Amino acid sequence: MIIKEVIVRRVKMKMKFQFTTSFGTIEDKEFLLIEVKDENGNNGWGESGAFQAPWYTEETIETNRHMLEDFLIPALLNKEIEHPDQVSEIFSPYKRNNMAKAAIETAVWDLYARNKGIPLATALGGMNTKIEVGVSIGIQDSVEDLLGVIDRHVNEGYKRIKVKIMPGWDYDIIGKIRQQFPTVPLMADANSAYTLNDIPLLKRLDEFNLMMIEQPLGSDDIIDHAQLQKEIRTPICLDESILSYEDARKAIELGSCKIINIKISRVGGLTEAKRIHDLCKEHGIAVWCGGMLEAGVGRAHNIALSTLDNFILPGDTAGSSRYWERDIIDPEVVVEDGYITVPEGPGIGYEPNLEIIRKLTISEKTYSTKSGACLSPPE
Numbered sequence: 001m002i003i004k005e006v007i008v009r010r011v012k013m014k015m016k017f018q019f020t021t022s023f024g025t026i027e028d029k030e031f032l033l034i035e036v037k038d039e040n041g042n043n044g045w046g047e048s049g050a051f052q053a054p055w056y057t058e059e060t061i062e063t064n065r066h067m068l069e070d071f072l073i074p075a076l077l078n079k080e081i082e083h084p085d086q087v088s089e090i091f092s093p094y095k096r097n098n099m100a101k102a103a104i105e106t107a108v109w110d111l112y113a114r115n116k117g118i119p120l121a122t123a124l125g126g127m128n129t130k131i132e133v134g135v136s137i138g139i140q141d142s143v144e145d146l147l148g149v150i151d152r153h154v155n156e157g158y159k160r161i162k163v164k165i166m167p168g169w170d171y172d173i174i175g176k177i178r179q180q181f182p183t184v185p186l187m188a189d190a191n192s193a194y195t196l197n198d199i200p201l202l203k204r205l206d207e208f209n210l211m212m213i214e215q216p217l218g219s220d221d222i223i224d225h226a227q228l229q230k231e232i233r234t235p236i237c238l239d240e241s242i243l244s245y246e247d248a249r250k251a252i253e254l255g256s257c258k259i260i261n262i263k264i265s266r267v268g269g270l271t272e273a274k275r276i277h278d279l280c281k282e283h284g285i286a287v288w289c290g291g292m293l294e295a296g297v298g299r300a301h302n303i304a305l306s307t308l309d310n311f312i313l314p315g316d317t318a319g320s321s322r323y324w325e326r327d328i329i330d331p332e333v334v335v336e337d338g339y340i341t342v343p344e345g346p347g348i349g350y351e352p353n354l355e356i357i358r359k360l361t362i363s364e365k366t367y368s369t370k371s372g373a374c375l376s377p378p379e
Ligand SMILES: O=C(O)CCC(=O)C1=CC=C[C@@H](O)[C@@H]1C(=O)O
Pocket: 021, 056, 136, 189, 191, 239, 290, 291, 292, 293, 294, 316, 317, 318
């Protein structure tokens, strides 16, 4: 296939709830939606995980737009592509900017699977027909509010509960959750809020039989995490620190974690996500699929990836109705008794609803071979 046209839409959606972590609050969700078209007019869809501010990684919607417009789209337009694995090779002259790369690379994967008439999950080598899902709950105004939100999601059937922690909102809070929900599969995500000085506190969290603690230390660290893992029983799961296969390889070798949260956007696309999955499987490191509060397109990519067999822990891919009054895909993502049934249609298996997307679009730009590609990478 040859990519002849790319449409970049900036979309804004109202979230049903505010999402607060140790470093900020997200109210409404703005993101880039990417549509690629081939020489036959067939299309594929991708979504960027980047937020408006660089608080999760250094990328933002604006840095993604710049990377896509000035480098990635020109590099891809008019290239003959036999398999989506080639896209990461084409992008390799450009350092990092993984969310920008993933946004368009996932769209090419969708297009490829649609052209073959197979589900994206099958194209990736996934076998699971349903995936087990959990839910990630932000910091709330009070413990009572948090316990209420947990109760609701447990009753909805979610298979594990992830709560956000930060200094001052940790030991006591987890203790209260455990009192009310002694056996619920529970984990805590610190988004890098602690340092090695907090080892005594982090050790005390071992009391609560957490499935894991996610990214307790520096967002680019694997050395301190290795030291911490030796001191605590709770398995460490790395999120922010793992941006590539190489990062995963080094973290595994150092013993920095026992679990990895794979986010397609953080690692630069589905090809890299699959490589990390395969590496972890080889080394007995469990993986699960993280979330970036995605709308339907990104959510659908997460579902397809989660069908690979080492995704043995429930991910953060909750149902559409948790986040949105109306998602941008048909049908919406539905969670039943903690499971999502993997769609059987070609590509991502959900249809982006253009009528809804148009209403939510703030800006839109079309790039085609006719408009003239610039700044191509060196041959
Ligand atoms: O519901 C989801 O999509 C998961 C949300 C979630 O936990 C996260 C989203 C975005 C940034 C982070 O704070 C975070 C995470 O660290 O996993």
